Amino acid sequence: MKMLITGGAGFIGSHLAEFYCDKKYEIFILDDLSTGHRSNVEFIDDKHFIKSCITNKSLVEDLIKKEQFDIVIHLAAVVSVVESINNPIRSQKINIDGTLNLLETNRRHNENLKRFIFASSAAVYGNTKSLPKKTDSFIDPESPYAIEKYTGEQYTKIYNNLYKLPTTSLRFFNVYxxxxxxxxxxxxxxxxxxxxxxxxxxxxxxxxxxxxxDFVYVKDLVQAVSVVINNEESSGEIFNLGTGxxxxxxxxxxxxxxxxxxxxxxxxxxxxxxxxxxxxAQIEALKNLGYSPKxxxxxxxxxxxxxxxx
Ligand SMILES: NC(=O)c1ccc[n+]([C@@H]2O[C@H](COP(=O)([O-])OP(=O)(O)OC[C@H]3O[C@@H](n4cnc5c(N)ncnc54)[C@H](O)[C@@H]3O)[C@@H](O)[C@H]2O)c1
Structure with missing residues (x-):
């Protein structure tokens, strides 16, 4: 199985890369190293590590056309809420345009795609009062970052509705x-x-x-991602990923x-x-697929x- 992890040199991506390398997947990482580190993924050789921005259209297109990934895990993003407040044009370019670029390139050039996972965030809920946070609760994004994550997950969903791309979004809570x-x-x-x-x-x-x-240990996040990858019913869905x-x-x-x-x-x-x-987070939907935080x-x-x- 071939897997592309965007943002794979970061905190969460490096754990997913490690887990799937151990499972003998062929892992490619696309990362511009803006906040990640090459040393986080030394087990990935240079042939499988592409240092570039996700908005580089021709590079992303060539990569996807050539490799025909089975699975894409899309984590690359401007991750700092404050940075998105200071420079919303830049963060929307990466967090929205970059996401759309990956979705569209897969739609046009990757018939082999079996799962596309988008890293959304509990930030989309903002300061809404209701607890626990449910994916059908009212949302109230309070930063460009939160708006961009919400937009990314809605694009991800619409690509399933319109084009049958096997996409899933996960709203990560506080991962550590x-x-x-x-x-x-x-x-x-x-x-x-x-x-x-x-x-x-x-x-x-x-x-x-x-x-x-809701603090969730990164290995439980990895388990949740593998549950999503292994379940076709996750297509077109948005799940909370926390401990509950x-x-x-x-x-x-x-x-x-x-x-x-x-x-x-x-x-x-x-x-x-x-x-x-x-x-x-309310995590019942993910639990119903088999996720069980350990x-x-x-x-x-x-x-x-x-x-x-x-
Ligand atoms: N850590 C959390 O608690 C948390 C919570 C909610 C959502 N998330 C989301 O999970 C994802 C991973 O977060 P993380 O905590 O591992 O952060 P991180 O900063 O460690 O990882 C992000 C990675 O993306 C890369 N990147 C950034 N912009 C890029 C670009 N334009 N092109 C290519 N690569 C780029 C960075 O170099 C880095 O390696 C992000 O999308 C983040 O918004 C994380």
């Missing part, structure tokens, strides 16, 4: 695990918390720390204290605008903290 980059203040909060504990530095809570999130449980940031901090057997300083500052108070918060954090590698 090894290789998540802690170096931006807008990175996944657990990667920052981990880095502060490891370096004995002060952790800053925005607000009172009681805001909740919420936990507050203060509680997460206490879990880190237990695992590190020590504490670090913490401070509290004003809530960031647009920061949502509570969030967790990692409790404790197990996920322990594996993450003990991970040795780049």
């Amino acid at each position: 695990g090894p290789r998540q980059d802690p170096n931006s203040p807008y990175s996944g909060v657990l990667s920052i918390m981990k880095s502060k504990f490891a370096n004995n530095e002060t952790f800053t809570f925005y607000g009172d720390g009681k805001q909740t999130r 449980k919420q936990i507050s940031l203060i509680n997460m901090f206490e879990k880190f204290e237990i695992l590190y057997k020590r504490t670090i300083d913490k401070k509290f500052t004003t809530v960031r605008s647009g920061d949502i108070k509570e969030s967790y 990692y409790s918060i404790e197990e996920g954090l322990e594996e993450y903290i003990n991970y040795v590698g780049s």
